Amino acid sequence: MMRQGLAAVAALAAMVVGANAQTPVERGSYLVNTIGTCQNCHTPAGPGGPVLDRAFSGGPQVWDTPMFTARGANITQDRETAIGAWSILELKKALIEGVRPNGVPIAPIMPTSYYGVLTERDRDAIAAYLKTVKAVRNEVPSPTYKTAIVREIPPGGDKQMTDAELTDPVKKGFYLATFGHCMECHTPRGATGQSDFSRLGAGGEEFQGPWGVSVSRNITSHQTKGIGAWTDAQIKAAITDGVRPDGTKLKPPMGFGSYKRMTDADLTAVVAWLRTVPAKE
Ligand code: HEC
Ligand code: HEC
Structure with missing residues (x-):
């Protein structure tokens, strides 16, 4: 009994240490590369699947809707063709509010209206991870906006x-x-x-x-x-x-x-x- 109890306590302690041992960048990488599926839309695809040495440099799809024509942006740290010049604060604003540093809204196929739930810690973690993504130069054709951009907030989606x-x-x-x-x-x-x-x-x-x-x-x-x-x-x-x-x-x-x-x-x-x-x- 006693031994089992201690083992359980030790396992719990290890879990807590494990959670704390995860750095913000590791946490951000986990969120982006698992449940966030960011690469689904932002990494080019070749015949064998995603082209990982050009990860995040622009997605394979074009979305053509009555509201916009847009492609998965280059979200690497390249300063000229991607978002390398954006600060952590600017990145967080883009992710949560769907607005770029220059004030232009992001087409809502990018699911920013679902990101309002993110805790402050996870917002920081995702931004910190994006700042570590290898710069890849790739000019993705600019989006066209045909009407005003309207975001739709899912139930509870705007409550941090x-x-x-x-x-x-x-x-x-x-x-x-x-x-x-x-x-x-x-x-x-x-x-x-x-x-x-x-x-x-x-x-x-x-x-x-x-x-x-x-x-x-x-x-x-x-x-x-x-x-x-x-x-x-x-x-x-x-x-x-x-x-x-x-x-x-x-x-x-x-x-x-x-x-x-x-x-x-x-x-x-x-x-x-x-x-x-x-x-x-
Ligand atoms: C990009 C769009 C997309 C996203 C995001 C997505 N799904 Fe799906 N999901 C689909 C489509 C399309 C199918 C059906 C595919 C088919 O029938 O071949 C499906 C199928 C499923 C199924 C199988 C249901 C059945 O009756 O066979 C489950 C369960 C499911 N999704 C759960 C989820 C969960 C949970 C999430 C979020 C973690 C999620 N999906 C995110 C598009 C999506
Ligand atoms: C369903 C597809 C999809 C998913 C999933 C997605 N994005 Fe996007 N994202 C887009 C598209 C398309 C654009 C470009 C929209 C436009 O041009 O208006 C975009 C734009 C962006 C931008 C703005 C880039 C710029 O130069 O203006 C950032 C930053 C971004 N995404 C980060 C992410 C991150 C981080 C994730 C995961 C947490 C993610 N995206 C998930 C489709 C997606």
């Missing part, structure tokens, strides 16, 4: 969270899933093209790419239409490996490879929160 809240697994799951903008892809859009948050998680958005067309699925807690009847392990396998319970493979653009590098505790938290998403048909 605290470190203390992240000790609650469901709140931590909400935090990670919001920063990871799961619901940006998994919520249907209404006639105006804006997400219909009254149907949060019901799926139905179409994505075209080299994979053909994929349609986001219902990830609410609905027992038959959603994932309410799946086990935790089945939900995790879908997120990290793109495999459904019946063994079929999910198509892109969901960033399975990035999610696969999340800690199991973080995945468990995301699943715990998904189970609280109200069932929708």
Whole structure:
């Protein structure tokens, strides 16, 4: 009994030290390269997948919507073709408010309206990590804005969270899933093209790419239409490996490879929160 108790205390102490031992840059790297899936949109893709020696130097896709035409920007530290000249404060403002240092708003395909939840510590960590990204010179064609830029804030997305809240697994799951903008892809859009948050998680958005067309699925807690009847392990396998319970493979653009590098505790938290998403048909 006693020995077990001590072992548990020692394990807990190691975990706490582990969490503290993570430097801001390591934490920022974790957030950017796992749940944040930033490379999905900001790293060029070759025949073999992402071109990692040119990581973050500009994404492969072009988004052409009634509001804008934009490409994943070069977010390396190159000072001329990227954001190397931006200060930490300017970076944080761009990430959270969606506004560049020159005052020009960023097209909302860049999910800044989902980043308002980020704790101050994580905002600093992401900015600190971005400051370490190797400069790569690459002039990405400028965006065109066809109408005023309108951001859509998901439920709770504009309320900054605290470190203390992240000790609650469901709140931590909400935090990670919001920063990871799961619901940006998994919520249907209404006639105006804006997400219909009254149907949060019901799926139905179409994505075209080299994979053909994929349609986001219902990830609410609905027992038959959603994932309410799946086990935790089945939900995790879908997120990290793109495999459904019946063994079929999910198509892109969901960033399975990035999610696969999340800690199991973080995945468990995301699943715990998904189970609280109200069932929708
Ligand atoms: C769904 C795709 C997508 C994801 C995911 C994404 N971005 Fe972006 N991001 C874009 C696009 C597209 C632009 C350019 C928008 C424009 O030109 O108006 C952009 C612009 C930016 C800018 C402004 C660059 C500039 O020169 O103006 C920064 C900084 C940035 N992203 C950082 C990030 C970080 C950090 C992450 C992850 C935490 C991330 N992005 C995730 C698509 C994405
Ligand atoms: C860039 C868009 C995008 C993002 C971001 C995204 N997904 Fe998905 N997701 C999809 C699409 C599209 C599918 C369906 C693919 C298919 O059917 O081949 C899918 C499928 C799933 C499935 C399988 C459901 C089923 O019934 O098979 C789960 C579970 C899931 N996503 C959870 C998540 C979670 C949790 C997050 C955030 C951590 C997330 N997704 C982020 C686009 C996205």
